[in-house]
Amino acid sequence: xxxxxxxxxxxxxxxxxxxxxxxxxxxxxxxxxxxxxxxxxxxxxxxxxxxxxxxxxxxxxxxxxxxxxxxxxxxxxxxxxxxxxxxxxxxxxxxxxxxxxxxxxxxxxxxxxxxxxxxxxxxxxxxxxxxxxxxxxxxxxxxxxxxxxxxxxxxxxxxxxxxxxxxxxxxxxxxxxxxxx
Amino acid sequence: xxxxxxxxxxxxxxxxxxxxxxxxxxxxxxxxxxxxxxxxxxxxxxxxxxxxxxxxxxxxxxxxxxxxxxxxxxxxxxxxxxxxxxxxxxxxxxxxxxxxxxxxxxxxxxxxxxxxxxxxxxxxxxxxxxxxxxxxxxxxxxxxxxxxxxxxxxxxxxxxxxxxxxxxxxxxxxxxxxxxx
DNA sequence: TGAATTCTATATCACTCTGATATATATGTC
DNA sequence: GACATATATATCAGAGTGATATAGAATTCA
Numbered sequence: 001x002x003x004x005x006x007x008x009x010x011x012x013x014x015x016x017x018x019x020x021x022x023x024x025x026x027x028x029x030x031x032x033x034x035x036x037x038x039x040x041x042x043x044x045x046x047x048x049x050x051x052x053x054x055x056x057x058x059x060x061x062x063x064x065x066x067x068x069x070x071x072x073x074x075x076x077x078x079x080x081x082x083x084x085x086x087x088x089x090x091x092x093x094x095x096x097x098x099x100x101x102x103x104x105x106x107x108x109x110x111x112x113x114x115x116x117x118x119x120x121x122x123x124x125x126x127x128x129x130x131x132x133x134x135x136x137x138x139x140x141x142x143x144x145x146x147x148x149x150x151x152x153x154x155x156x157x158x159x160x161x162x163x164x165x166x167x168x169x170x171x172x173x174x175x176x177x178x179x180x181x
Numbered sequence: 182x183x184x185x186x187x188x189x190x191x192x193x194x195x196x197x198x199x200x201x202x203x204x205x206x207x208x209x210x211x212x213x214x215x216x217x218x219x220x221x222x223x224x225x226x227x228x229x230x231x232x233x234x235x236x237x238x239x240x241x242x243x244x245x246x247x248x249x250x251x252x253x254x255x256x257x258x259x260x261x262x263x264x265x266x267x268x269x270x271x272x273x274x275x276x277x278x279x280x281x282x283x284x285x286x287x288x289x290x291x292x293x294x295x296x297x298x299x300x301x302x303x304x305x306x307x308x309x310x311x312x313x314x315x316x317x318x319x320x321x322x323x324x325x326x327x328x329x330x331x332x333x334x335x336x337x338x339x340x341x342x343x344x345x346x347x348x349x350x351x352x353x354x355x356x357x358x359x360x361x362x
Numbered sequence: 363t364g365a366a367t368t369c370t371a372t373a374t375c376a377c378t379c380t381g382a383t384a385t386a387t388a389t390g391t392c
Numbered sequence: 393g394a395c396a397t398a399t400a401t402a403t404c405a406g407a408g409t410g411a412t413a414t415a416g417a418a419t420t421c422a
Contacts, residue, residue, distance in 0.1 A: 003377050003410060006278060013285035023400050036280035043379055045402060067387070068400060085286055086293070089279045091304065093409070097187060098270045099217035103337050104194035105266055106330040112267070123272065149287040151362065155355045156284050159348075166347035167340075174336045181332065184381060184406055204371050224408055226373060248416075249371060274380070 007039055007047045012056065012073060012081040017149075019060040019072040022048055032153065035127070035160045056080055114178050121171035128164040131157050188220055188228045193237065193254060193262040198330075200241040200253040203229055213334065216308070216341050237261055295359050302352035309345040312338050 014020055014028050022044045029039040048071060051057045056077035060070040073081070098120055105113050135157045137143070138150055145153070195201055195209050203225045210220040229252060232238045237258035241251040254262070279301055286294050316338050318324070319331055326334070 005378065006276065006281075007379080009278075009285075010281055013281065016285070021400070022402095023398095027399095033281070033284070036275055036277040038274045038276065038380090040380060041401075042381070042403075081285070085282055085289060088300065089282060089297075092276060092278055093219045094217055095187065095219065095273060095408090096217040097190075097273055099337055099340065100187075100191055100194065100214070101266055101270060103214070103333055104190075104197070104262070106327070106333045108266060116270075119269070146287070151358075152284055152287045155358065156280055158354065159280065159351050162347045162351045163344060166343040170340050170343045173339065177332075177336070186407060188408080202371070203373095204369095208370095219409090221409060222372075223374075223410070276379090 005047060005050075007043050008051060008056075009081065009084050010037060010039060011044070011047060011051065012077050012084075015057060015071060015073040016078065016081055019070050021068060021070050024070075035131070036156065051077070110178050114175055117171050117175050117178070121168055121175075124164050124167045124171070128161060128168070131160045131164065135161070186228060186231075188224050189232060189237075190262065190265050191218060191220060192225070192228060192232065193258050193265075196238060196252060196254040197259065197262055200251050202249060202251050205251075216312070217337065232258070291359050295356055298352050298356050298359070302349055302356075305345050305348045305352070309342060309349070312341045312345065316342070 011025055014025050022041065025044055026039055026041060029037060055074060057071045058074050060072040102116065135154065138153060192206055195206050203222065206225055207220055207222060210218060236255055238252045239255050241253040283297065316335065319334060
């Protein structure tokens with residue numbers, strides 16, 4: 001066990017929705033999954049190759065092309081995905097470079113620290129706007145998504161929004177404290 | 182630029198507080214930095230070797246030992262740390278396996294999803310307790326930490342607490358929704 | 363006192379993941 | 393027609409993870 005290729009599960013989950021090319025998988029990550037998941041080509045293509053050899057995915061019929069390959073999930077792949085969904089999720093390693101920097105900034109001039117916090121806050125405000133926009137699009141049914149799945153996407157977006165709010169509140173609180181000390 | 186060894190900065194930051202062995206660095210990560218940063222031996226030791234060759238750290242005097250080496254930061258290391266502290270922080274890649282699993286769980290029985298959320302909530306409740314305990318210890322001044330640095334550790338802990346609260350609130354909200362749909 | 367267990371300390375390795383770069387066609391725009 | 397952007401695949405060095413191995417020091421506890 002131990003070291004496992006998590007991209008594999010992201011790919012299985014995406015192909016379980018609809019057959020896709022490596023490029024489509026990347027786009028899905030950057031759009032729908034952005035905020036809590038990321039993939040990059042350097043990992044997608046080798047993983048697809050491995051999964052094809054393993055029989056978890058297959059080349060989708062009628063789409064075979066020299067320069068464009070669309071993959072679909074197999075029965076074996078579906079079983080693999082199901083097993084993973086039912087497994088307990090171990091906690092992942094975290095690395096927030098911003099928080100690390102902040103912790104080591106006690107000797108820095110206060111203005112610098114406040115500037116850091118302001119720009120961090122701005123990033124999270126922009127994220128919030130993005131999430132709120134995505135939530136609106138989802139509620140107005142712009143895309144063709146099943147009601148069930150839309151509910152889950154909504155839950156994930158709600159998480160992003162609540163986390164963002166907490167982060168912005170913390171930024172304000174911490175800036176305030178920096179100013180009065 | 183691009184791919185940079187971030188462990189290096191974590192190590193510089195820790196050695197800037199006090200000279201440490203590789204083992205001490207790991208302990209500091211697991212205790213003080215836990216929750217927003219992690220290090221592992223497989224990266225610490227090679228990085229220390231590289232940093233020693235680069236002249237960013239040196240072997241702390243009087244502590245040379247066959248089986249135990251304590252490192253200290255050099256002037257060059259301090260400059261490197263300072264430069265990093267003043268740099269803008271690019272956003273890091275995120276990967277939450279839990280959120281990925283949740284998003285792909287729209288075909289799962291509701292009980293499974295609720296169980297998932299309950300156990301996720303429990304983890305965050307335990308984290309909250311840990312942070313609150315650390316905050317108490319800090320306020321009662323158990324360790325020998327400067328007032329300045331204590332303020333920064335407190336800010337970091339506050340972040341963990343606010344994030345935790347938001348997560349727990351989201352878990353409750355989402356469990357509720359799963360039950361009434 | 364001796365045995366078992368845990369803590370301190372360093373090191374290595376296979377594998378995962380990241381970000382940059384390269385290449386080439388297709389489509390859209392001005 | 394020229395230029396830019398989107399689609400599509402591929403490779404690679406380097407960063408980071410987690411398991412495992414080794415061994416002496418300290419602690420527990422019977």
